[in-house]
Amino acid sequence: MSRTFLGMPGRALERGFPANAAVAVRDSQLRFNLRKATRTIRGKRAAVVAELPDWEGLRQAGKAIKDHTLRNLDRYLEQLEAAVTAAGGHVHWARDADEANRIVADLVRATGETEVVKVKSMATQEIGLNEALAAEGVTAYETDLAELIVQLGDDWPSHILVPAIHRNRAEIREIFQERMGEWGRPAPEHLTDDPRALAEAARLHLRERFLSTKVAISGANFMIAETGTLVVLESEGNGRMCLTLPRTLISVVGIEKILPTWRDLEVFLQLLPRSSTGERMNPYTSTWTGATEGQEFHLVLLDNGRTGVLADEVGRQALRCIRCSACLNVCPVYERAGGHAYGSVYPGPIGAILTPQLRGMGSELDRSLPYASSLCGACYEVCPVAIDIPEVLVDLRAKARHPRAERLGMAAAGWIFNRPERLALAQRAGGRLRRFVPKRLPGPMSAWTDTRDLPDIPRESFRDWWDRTGGRTGTERQDGGAR
Amino acid sequence: MNARDQILARIRGAVAGAPDVEVPRDYRGATGPDAGTAEPRPIDLLAERLRDYRAIVHVVPEAEIASVVREALARRDAARLVVPDGLPPAWLRPREAEALPYETVGDDPELSADDLDRVDGVITGCAVAIAETGTIVLDAGTGQGRRALTLLPDYHLCVVRADQVVAGVPDAVARLAPERPLTWISGPSATSDIELDRVEGVHGPRTLEVVIST
Ligand code: SF4
Numbered sequence: 001m002s003r004t005f006l007g008m009p010g011r012a013l014e015r016g017f018p019a020n021a022a023v024a025v026r027d028s029q030l031r032f033n034l035r036k037a038t039r040t041i042r043g044k045r046a047a048v049v050a051e052l053p054d055w056e057g058l059r060q061a062g063k064a065i066k067d068h069t070l071r072n073l074d075r076y077l078e079q080l081e082a083a084v085t086a087a088g089g090h091v092h093w094a095r096d097a098d099e100a101n102r103i104v105a106d107l108v109r110a111t112g113e114t115e116v117v118k119v120k121s122m123a124t125q126e127i128g129l130n131e132a133l134a135a136e137g138v139t140a141y142e143t144d145l146a147e148l149i150v151q152l153g154d155d156w157p158s159h160i161l162v163p164a165i166h167r168n169r170a171e172i173r174e175i176f177q178e179r180m181g182e183w184g185r186p187a188p189e190h191l192t193d194d195p196r197a198l199a200e201a202a203r204l205h206l207r208e209r210f211l212s213t214k215v216a217i218s219g220a221n222f223m224i225a226e227t228g229t230l231v232v233l234e235s236e237g238n239g240r241m242c243l244t245l246p247r248t249l250i251s252v253v254g255i256e257k258i259l260p261t262w263r264d265l266e267v268f269l270q271l272l273p274r275s276s277t278g279e280r281m282n283p284y285t286s287t288w289t290g291a292t293e294g295q296e297f298h299l300v301l302l303d304n305g306r307t308g309v310l311a312d313e314v315g316r317q318a319l320r321c322i323r324c325s326a327c328l329n330v331c332p333v334y335e336r337a338g339g340h341a342y343g344s345v346y347p348g349p350i351g352a353i354l355t356p357q358l359r360g361m362g363s364e365l366d367r368s369l370p371y372a373s374s375l376c377g378a379c380y381e382v383c384p385v386a387i388d389i390p391e392v393l394v395d396l397r398a399k400a401r402h403p404r405a406e407r408l409g410m411a412a413a414g415w416i417f418n419r420p421e422r423l424a425l426a427q428r429a430g431g432r433l434r435r436f437v438p439k440r441l442p443g444p445m446s447a448w449t450d451t452r453d454l455p456d457i458p459r460e461s462f463r464d465w466w467d468r469t470g471g472r473t474g475t476e477r478q479d480g481g482a483r
Numbered sequence: 484m485n486a487r488d489q490i491l492a493r494i495r496g497a498v499a500g501a502p503d504v505e506v507p508r509d510y511r512g513a514t515g516p517d518a519g520t521a522e523p524r525p526i527d528l529l530a531e532r533l534r535d536y537r538a539i540v541h542v543v544p545e546a547e548i549a550s551v552v553r554e555a556l557a558r559r560d561a562a563r564l565v566v567p568d569g570l571p572p573a574w575l576r577p578r579e580a581e582a583l584p585y586e587t588v589g590d591d592p593e594l595s596a597d598d599l600d601r602v603d604g605v606i607t608g609c610a611v612a613i614a615e616t617g618t619i620v621l622d623a624g625t626g627q628g629r630r631a632l633t634l635l636p637d638y639h640l641c642v643v644r645a646d647q648v649v650a651g652v653p654d655a656v657a658r659l660a661p662e663r664p665l666t667w668i669s670g671p672s673a674t675s676d677i678e679l680d681r682v683e684g685v686h687g688p689r690t691l692e693v694v695i696s697t
Contacts, residue, residue, distance in 0.1 A: 057509035237687025285667035307493035
C-alpha cells in the first residue's frame with residue numbers, strides 16, 4: 001500500500017515536531033492569537049458542558065456507541081450502502097486518497113462543470129482533493145469563512161474547527177483586500193478589520209457563486225446506517241447553500257463516521273456542539289437521505305488508512321473521534337506550538353495519535369508526534385467520546401523507532417537496573433566522579449541538556465547512607481549537602 | 484478484489500476476535516408528553532435560549548399571532564414575502580379577505596434562487612422546537628416548503644405552536660422523520676472564525692424572528 005496521504009506540505013514533514021514547534025513559538029503574534037482563541041473557547045465549552053447534569057452519561061454512551069459501531073463496521077457500512085441506494089443515492093468506495101480523488105474528479109467531469117463549491121470537510125483536506133481537482137482543471141471554492149481565509153492566503157489550516165485561528169483580524173483584512181479579487185468579487189473598498197465587516201465581505205464574495213455553481217462537495221459529521229441519512233453541522237449557512245442549491249452533491253466521508261441508528265443522534269447532537277464551538281447548539285444542522293429535492297447524490301466512503309488503525313487494539317479508539325477539537329483547545333502544547341507544527345490536517349492531541357497511525361512512522365515528524373505531549377491528560381478529560389489520548393501516545397512511543405543514543409542509553413540503564421549489585425556499584429561510581437560531570441552533555445545527548453539542567457549527583461547514595469546510619473536522623477547532613 | 488470488498492475484508496480482519504460492547508443509556512432520554520409540567524415552562528426556556536443567540540422572540544396567545552406578524556413585517560419594511568404552501572392563513576390575516584400591506588409570493592411554480600435572493604423575507608411554521616437548546620427544526624412539511632426558502636431570504640420569521648415545543652434533543656429526535664430533509668436552526672447564521680468572536684449573519688438569514696404561541 002502506498003503511504004497514506006494526509007494533505008500537508010513537505011517542509012513540515014522533513015523536520016520533526018520539535019523543530020517545527022521551535023519555529024512556531026518564536027512567532028509572538030501566533031502565540032498571542034492562539035492563546036486568546038483557545039482561552040475563549042475553553043471557557044465557553046466548560047460553561048455549556050456544566051449545564052447538562054447527564055454529561056458523563058452522554059459521554060459514556062457516545063463512547064460505547066462508537067466502539068460498538070467500529071466492532072461491527074462491515075455490517076453497518078453494508079446497511080448504510082443499501083439505505084442510501086434505496087433512497088436514490090449512489091455509493092462509491094475508495095481505498096486511499098488517490099482512489100477517492102479519482103472518483104470525485106470523474107463525477108465532476110461527468111457533469112461537464114469546471115467549478116465546485118465546498119463545505120469545510122476534514123476528509124477532503126486529508127486526501128488533498130482541491131489540489132487533485134486543480135490538476136484536472138476543476139477549481140474548488142472553499143466557502144467556510146475560515147477555509148476561505150486559508151485558501152485566499154495560500155495557507156494551511158491550523159485547527160480542526162477554526163482553521164484560520166492563527167490569523168488575527170488585521171491579517172484577515174489584508175488577505176481579503178489583496179486576494180479576493182483574484183478569486184471572484186473583490187473586497188469592498190475601505191474594508192475595516194471589524195469582524196462584522198469581514199463576515200459581510202465574505203457573504204458578498206460568495207453569494208453569486210452559491211447561486212450559480214452546479215456541483216457541491218461536502219463531508220459529513222455522521223451517517224446513519226439504519227436510514228441512510230447524512231448529517232452536517234455548521235454555523236454560517238455556507239453548508240446549507242452547498243447542500244441545497246447545486247444540482248449534484250458529492251459527499252466524501254470516512255468510514256468511521258457511521259452511527260447505527262437514528263436514535264443515536266440524540267447523544268451526538270448534544271456532545272458535538274457543546275464540545276466544539278461551546279454552544280448549546282450550532283446555528284445550522286442539515287440532515288438528508290439519498291437524492292433530495294431533485295438533487296443527484298453521491299457518497300464516497302473513504303478508508304485511507306482507517307482499517308489499519310482499526311486493527312490496532314490500543315490505537316483504534318482514535319477512530320471514535322468526532323473532530324470536535326476540544327482536545328486542541330485545552331492542550332498546553334498546542335496552545336504554544338500551533339497547528340502547523342503537527343504537519344498534518346489533524347493537529348493537536350488527536351493529530352498526535354491519528355497522524356502517525358494513518359501515515360505510519362516512517363518520517364522524522366511522524367516518529368516525533370507521539371512526543372508532542374506532556375501527558376497531562378487534559379485532552380482525555382474533555383474528549384466527548386473519552387478517547388484516552390495519553391494511553392495511545394505512550395503506546396505509540398513504544399512502537400516508534402527511537403534514536404540510537406537513546407536506545408544505547410536505555411540498554412545500558414536496563415543492564416544496570418537489572419541487578420541490585422550493579423546499581424550499587426554504578427551509584428558509587430557516580431558519587432566519586434560527580435565533580436567531572438559537565439553542565440552540558442556531549443553529542444546527541446546535548447538535546448536533553450539544552451533545555452534542562454542535569455540533576456546534581458549526591459556524594460553518597462541513599463543505599464550507602466542507609467547501610468551506614470540505619471536511617472537514624474541527625475546523620476543525614478554529614479555530607480554537607482549538594483555541592 | 485474491488486475497493487468495496489477489499490475495505491470490508493480489511494475491516495473483518497481488523498476486528499476479528501475483538502469484544503462487542505453494550506451501550507449504556509444513562510442520560511435523560513425522551514420525556515414524552517410530561518414535558519408540559521416542567522419548570523420553567525418549555526416555551527419560556529425556548530424563548531430565553533433563542534434570545535441568547537440574538538434571535539428576536541415573541542411569546543403570545545394564539546389569537547395574537549397575526550397582529551405580531553404584521554408588526555414584525557412592518558418593522559422590516561417588507562414589501563415581498565415568501566409564503567410556503569399550507570401556511571395557516573390566519574397567521575397573516577385575523578379576518579379573511581383583509582388586504583395585506585405587502586405582496587406574498589408562493590413557491591408553485593418553484594421560485595428560482597435569484598428570485599429567492601431578491602425577496603424581503605420568508606414566513607414558515609416548523610416541525611419541532613427544542614427548549615433546552617433553543618432550536619427550531621424544519622422538515623420541509625406543510626407551511627415550511629423546501630429548504631432553500633428559509634436559506635436565501637435575509638429574514639426568516641418562524642411561528643412555533645406550543646404543542647411543537649419539546650424539552651430536549653432526545654424528544655426532538657424521537658418526533659422527527661429521518662427520511663425528510665431536516666434543517667435544525669439555532670439562531671441566525673453566525674461565525675466565530677475571526678478570533679472566535681461570534682458574529683451573527685453570514686450566508687443564511689441574518690435576522691431570525693420567532694413567534695411562539697401559548
Ligand atoms: S479526540 Fe476527542 S476531543 Fe479531540 S477532536 Fe476527537 S472527539 Fe474531540
